[in-house]
Amino acid sequence: MSTQAQSFARQRRLSDLIVNLALLILVLIWTIPTIGLLVSSFRTRFDIQTSGWWWVFPHREWTTVEEIQPGDDLDRDGVMEFAGVSGTFEELRAGIATPDGLRVTWVGNKRLGVVRVQENRWTMRTDFTLENYGQVLAGKTYEIQTAGGETKTVQGDDFTGAFLNSLTVSVPATVIPILIAAFAAYGFAWMNFPGRKFLFTMVVALMVVPLQIALVPILRDYVSLDLNGTFLAVWLAHTGFGLPLATYLLFNYIRGLPRDILESAFIDGASHFTIFTRLILPLSVPALASFAIFQFLWVWNDYLVALVFIGAKPDVQVLTMRIAEMVGSRGSDWHLLTAGAFISMLLPLIVFFSLQRFFVRGLLAGSVKG
Amino acid sequence: MQSTTDYQVKTSGFLDWIALIIGRVLISLIVPVTTFGVLIIGFRWLRDTIPTGTAEKTAVSVVAIVWGVGGAAILYVVSNWLIEQLNTKWVRRLQPFIFIGPAVAILLWYLALPTFRTFRNSLYxxxxxxxxxxxxxxxxxxxxxxxxxxxxxGFDNYVAVFAENTMRVAFRNNLLWIIFGATLAVVFGLMVAVLADRSRFENAAKSLIFLPMAISMVGAGVIWNFIYEVKDIADPQIGLLNAIWVGLGQEPQAWTALIKEPWNNVFLIIIMIWLQTGYAMVIFSAAIKGIPEELMEASRVDGANEVQIFFRIMIPYIMGTIITVGTTIVIFTLKIFDIVMVMTGGQFSTQVIATQFYREAFTSNNRGSASAIAIVLLITVVPVMIYNLRQFAEEEAF
Incomplete structure (x- = not known):
């Protein structure tokens, strides 16, 4: 009996171990890309371009211990000898191992190159810097070495402006749809008017309509109204595209609130407007918060709507546009990209981690968004 | 004597009443007109101000946010106040339209009417x-x-959409996105949910898998560049995948670009799986916790092993959730745009429906053809729309 219990306990421990191991592997795979970006954003431009970000961790790397200048009179077409090994130029270029574990390599061309004696050592590259962030935030200049060897001064990037634009787009584009949806949800849940069922059916139907359907007509309207490139245009667009889901979710919540609250308030002579602002809004905070986080992340991370409706105006550009543009035009400036991308993630990550519970609740309440 | 006072009272009452009406009408006009005026002045100012310097820019941002949020709230307050000046019967009749009116108007303008307008455009x-x-x-x-x-x-745009080779490739790619992307996101999500449910580190693990949900697809593109980047074989690789690949003694590959299509699409799809698994996991996790413990215990007593429990008890029990999550992710994948746009710009045969739509609409300026693509996209989600409407009708919320 006791041996059976023991074997059962052992089996249990084993299965726990397997579960945790499998989970650990998955979590590692999922986090490594983000860690890579975070680490890279603190590395120098040169390091990013010449070595993988994982080189900041201890690893074995061929490190130069001695540099030999080959003499001018050396016959470079024949067999040469350095640090106890000998070989032709081609063999030296590929690297020759010495008996005591070192490596001798010819670096550079035949005429001007040098010979390096290298040892395979444990090292890590930890020259971390905050320069990348300075360059993208303050638009500071920085110097780069061109292929020709000369130094060039290049202007950094202005992410501060893009960050402010993202904020100016996201806050109203989160609050306005929620306000409109909350009013509508109350109307649909607790008021009587002709066409109520038809209009709500329309809300449900529009939940999955892809926003691509609206881009061309709305852009034409904006051009004729001279709205294009304004914040109002983007707020309204996000409001329109987020509204069906917001109305549906808030309707489900508000309809579920106890009806006697409403009736007793009515008997006290309160109007619908008072009931809504004084009673329903405070009671709906959990539902409002969960949708707000959802909408905020969606708007902050949006690229397409911004691209279409403010694409033409560089001074209203949001972060996602700025980054996407940099990927295209300054693909080689990885150090700016890493810092920029991380700045764009900072606010959503903070919102996400501090309000995760609400966010999950919002996801669980609604399912399909168009 | 008495009658004159009566008369005076009457006339003064009448005059008062007239004055009151006029006053009310005036106020009812002045208040909304002023509100509207102020809002329009605010709009003009925001549109025409080009701020220089960070401090000025911050100030303009604050004004814009206050103007936008406050403006929306004030419009409700003012229009409701206007309605409440009327008598009770009219208040009851009109107030619902103050509540639902703005929502309905915006839905009509931004989604309902554009559907018809886009369909009309697609025929030209x-x-x-x-x-x-x-x-x-x-x-x-x-x-x-x-x-x-x-x-x-007529329907020439649709004929062209289905006949063009680039569009066919786009349709095929979207199908790949659905087959690989949606399926694997669901599979991984379910896997993590089940594993985490049995682990002591449940919350930490779930948070980390969920984290990419907070990252934009554009940001994800930058992140994954550090995985997929390719360098010449003589140089050290700075992309993780190529570093591993070269470590295994292979030639470095341009994973998203030059490797044999359609396999380059798979590497873009992986990014989507990375982003969406967290979503699937959260929903599945909640569903799994809803399975009654007695059900699982009973089958354990009957001698079922964990694998059998997973396939015979868990999966059937949460089938409804799996379908909902699957549908959501399929709709999401149908509209996939940002990842492709940032990683490859739709080159190297990685174009999808949404990038083709963008190209036709805003690069080639071909409204007709772009509209036809958008309508095709809409038609693919119609089954989901019908399903939603049926569910809604069954709920009998009204």
Missing amino acids: NREGPLAVTFSTLFSAPGDFFGQLFTNFI
Whole structure:
């Protein structure tokens, strides 16, 4: 009996171990890309371009211990000898191992190159810097070495402006749809008017309509109204595209609130407007918060709507546009990209981690968004 | 004596009443007009101000946020106040439209009407339909129909959409996205949910898998560049995948670009799986916790092993959730745009429906063809729409 219990306990421990191991592997795979970006954003431009970000961790790397200048009179077409090994130029270029574990390599061309004696050592590259962030935030200049060897001064990037634009787009584009949806949800849940069922059916139907359907007509309207490139245009667009889901979710919540609250308030002579602002809004905070986080992340991370409706105006550009543009035009400036991308993630990550519970609740309440 | 006072009271009452009405009407006009005026002045100022320097820019941002949020709230307050000036009967009749009116108007403008407008555009060539003057319908019907059918090409755009090779590749790619992307996101999500449910580190693990949900697809593109980047074989690889690949003694590959299509699409799809698994996991996790413990215990007592429990008890129990999550992710994948746009720009045969739509609409300026693509996209989600409507009708919320 006791041996059976023991074997059962052992089996249990084993299965726990397997579960945790499998989970650990998955979590590692999922986090490594983000860690890579975070680490890279603190590395120098040169390091990013010449070595993988994982080189900041201890690893074995061929490190130069001695540099030999080959003499001018050396016959470079024949067999040469350095640090106890000998070989032709081609063999030296590929690297020759010495008996005591070192490596001798010819670096550079035949005429001007040098010979390096290298040892395979444990090292890590930890020259971390905050320069990348300075360059993208303050638009500071920085110097780069061109292929020709000369130094060039290049202007950094202005992410501060893009960050402010993202904020100016996201806050109203989160609050306005929620306000409109909350009013509508109350109307649909607790008021009587002709066409109520038809209009709500329309809300449900529009939940999955892809926003691509609206881009061309709305852009034409904006051009004729001279709205294009304004914040109002983007707020309204996000409001329109987020509204069906917001109305549906808030309707489900508000309809579920106890009806006697409403009736007793009515008997006290309160109007619908008072009931809504004084009673329903405070009671709906959990539902409002969960949708707000959802909408905020969606708007902050949006690229397409911004691209279409403010694409033409560089001074209203949001972060996602700025980054996407940099990927295209300054693909080689990885150090700016890493810092920029991380700045764009900072606010959503903070919102996400501090309000995760609400966010999950919002996801669980609604399912399909168009 | 008495009668004169009566008379005076009456006339003064009448005059008061008139004054009151006029006053009310005036106030009812002045308040909304002022509100509107102030909002429009604010809008003009925001549109025409080009701030220089960070401090000024911050100030403008704050003003814009206050103007936007406050403006929306004030419009509700003012219009409700206007309605409440009327008598009770009219308040009851009109107030619902203050509540639902703005929502309905915006939904009509931004989603419902564009569906018809886009469908109409899709029947015309790249110039689009002319503005029709209805007054000519009776005076000169020939002109009217002439105007109506200028640039009209029937379903030619749709024929072109399905005949063009680039579009066919786009459809195939979207299918790949659905088959690999949606399926694997669901599978991984379920896997993590089940594993985490049995682990002591449940919350930490779930948070980390969920984290990419907070990252934009553009940001994800930058992140994954550090995985997929390719360098010459003589240089050290700075992309993780190529570093591993070269470590295994292989040639470095341009994973998203030059490797044999359609396999390069798979590497873009992986990014989507990375982003969406967290979503699937959260929903599945909640569903799994809803399975009654007695059910699992009973089958354990009957000698079922964990694998059997997973396939025979868990999966059937949460089938509804799996379908919902699957549908959501399929709709999401149908509209996939940002990842492709940032990683490859739709080159190297990685284009999808949404990038083709963007190219037609805003690069080639071909409204007709772009509209046809958008309508095709809409048609693919119609089954989901019908399903939603049925569910809603069954709920009998009304």
